[in-house]
Amino acid sequence: MSVTGRIHSIETCGTVDGPGIRFVIFMQGCPLRCKYCHNPDTWKLGDGQEKTVDELISEIKKYKSYMKFSGGGVTVTGGEPLLQGKFIKELFKRCKEEGIHTAVDTSGYLFNDTTKEVLDYTDLVLLDIKCYDSKRYKHITGVELEPTLKFMDYLGKLNKPVWIRYVLVPGLSDNEDYVKNLSIYLSKFSNIEKIEILPFHKMGEFKWKELGYDYELSDTKEPTKEDVIKAMSIIKEHNMNVVTS
Ligand code: SF4
Structure with missing residues (x-):
């Protein structure tokens, strides 16, 4: 019987979550509660729509030529996709049978045996490190940093290709020491292909209001171009490839 997962939504031609044109699956459920989350409607595992791996694979196959032509593939994001690790493992296993590139966008918080099994079928990890200061x-x-660092260490041992994502939020994660210490930590890994600085934005604020959640960052400004350049230059000083969106 085909394994089922709870899906929030699908983007058939995504271009920002991994290389090339991608079939992006937003999974339901997340154990984190990031203050700037722009997808709070993915938090509850029970919401969304139930789909089988078979159903998704037949959808994905319709876009195979776009993926092949562009060097793209399938990305699972969320929410936290590894909350449904068994489903992702089956999905990625089938993708690999079809010769499709696979990427998982994760916080790295759920580092367990199922996650390790998922990695057997994963070509690229997009790892979101929200801050390097544990407090x-x-x-x-709302959760501990340690599992994410253990996950990163494991990816290093596997030599698994990784793109790091860092959301730059004024007053929250833009402290120069945070960026510097993260750069020092990451510079010891040779499997990190790039670091993406994602400037904070408030496009998801309306969802918090719709869901009746209290959005604390209403008065927080988006980072300036100079703020982003500053963070990028700190990372570059540690000889790492850094880009911004
Ligand atoms: S990990 Fe992602 S989906 Fe989960 S709360 Fe943070 S930003 Fe939102």
Whole structure:
């Protein structure tokens, strides 16, 4: 019987979550509560729509030529896709049978045996490290930083290709020491292909209001171009490839 997963939504021709044109699956459920989350409607595991791996694979196959032509593939994001690790494992296994590139966009918080099995079928990990300071990480996300660092260490041992994502939020994660210490930590890994600085935005604020959640960052400004350049230059000083969106 085909394994089922709870899906929030699908973007058939995504271009920002991994290389090339991608079939992006937004999974339902997330154990984090990031203050700047722009997808709070993915938080509850029970919401969304139930789909089988078979159903998704037959959808994905319709876009195979776009993926092949562009060097793209399938990305699972969310929410936290590894909350439904068994489903992702089956999905990626089938993708690999079809010769499709696979990427998982994750916080790295759920580092367990199922996650390790998912990695057997994963070509690229997009790892969101919300902050390198453990106290501030907990303040931003509501959970501990340690599992994410253990996950990163494991990816290093596997030599798995990784893109790091860092959301730059004024007053929350833009402290120069945070960026510097993260750069020092990451510079010891040779499997990190790039670091993406994602400037904070408030496009998801309306969802918080619709869901009746209290959005704390209403008065927080988006980072300036100079703020982003500053963070990028700190990372570059540690000889890492850094880009912004
Ligand atoms: S990990 Fe992603 S989906 Fe989960 S709360 Fe944070 S930003 Fe939102």
